[in-house]
Amino acid sequence: MGLLGQPLGYYDYLTFVALILLLAAVMxxxxxxxxxxxxxxxxxxxxxxxxxxxxxxxxxxAIIPWVHAFIWAYHDGMTVDIRRLPEGEREAIRKEIERLGGQVKDEYRAPAADDPQKT
Structure with a gap:
């Protein structure tokens, strides 16, 4: 007997199978x-x-940590802070940036006395 007092038929069982398959697909x-x-x-x-x-x-x-993990999967995590590199490496990076046509901004260096641009 079904829930409404009627016997379960072929389509009822087919509906149960479809719901189980749908639940498995969602999982x-x-x-x-x-x-x-x-x-x-x-x-x-x-x-x-x-x-x-x-x-x-x-x-x-919680969604937010999953989104962070998704972004982190594409980020290599190897960020290098050039302010803390040895002076030789810092100078090589500075020359490479200038060679590529970029303008080097060194905000962390104290301006020299003969430097025309004082910040």
């Missing part, structure tokens, strides 16, 4: 999206791939 999509940042990081040889993978799985329900 598979959910799991695929949760693991996406980790798979991207591993494929791109990210230095923190395991952390990105864990953050993708753990942060999905």
């Amino acid at each position: 598979a999509l959910f799991l695929f999206i949760m693991g996406l940042p980790g798979r991207i990081a591993i494929k791109r040889n990210h230095p923190h791939a395991e952390a990105v993978k864990l953050m993708g799985w753990m942060g999905f329900l």
Whole structure:
């Protein structure tokens, strides 16, 4: 007997199967999206791939950590602050920027006494 006092027919069982398949597809999509940042990081040889993978799985329900993991998967995390490099390396980077046509701004250097531009 069905819920309304009528026997369950062929279409009722077909509906149950369709709902179960739909639920399985939604769960598979959910799991695929949760693991996406980790798979991207591993494929791109990210230095923190395991952390990105864990953050993708753990942060999905709160959404914001998952978005951060997704962005982090594309960012290599190897940002170098040239203000803290040795002087020789800093000078080589400065020359390379000038060679490429850029204007070097060194806000952290004290202006020299004979420097026409004083900041």
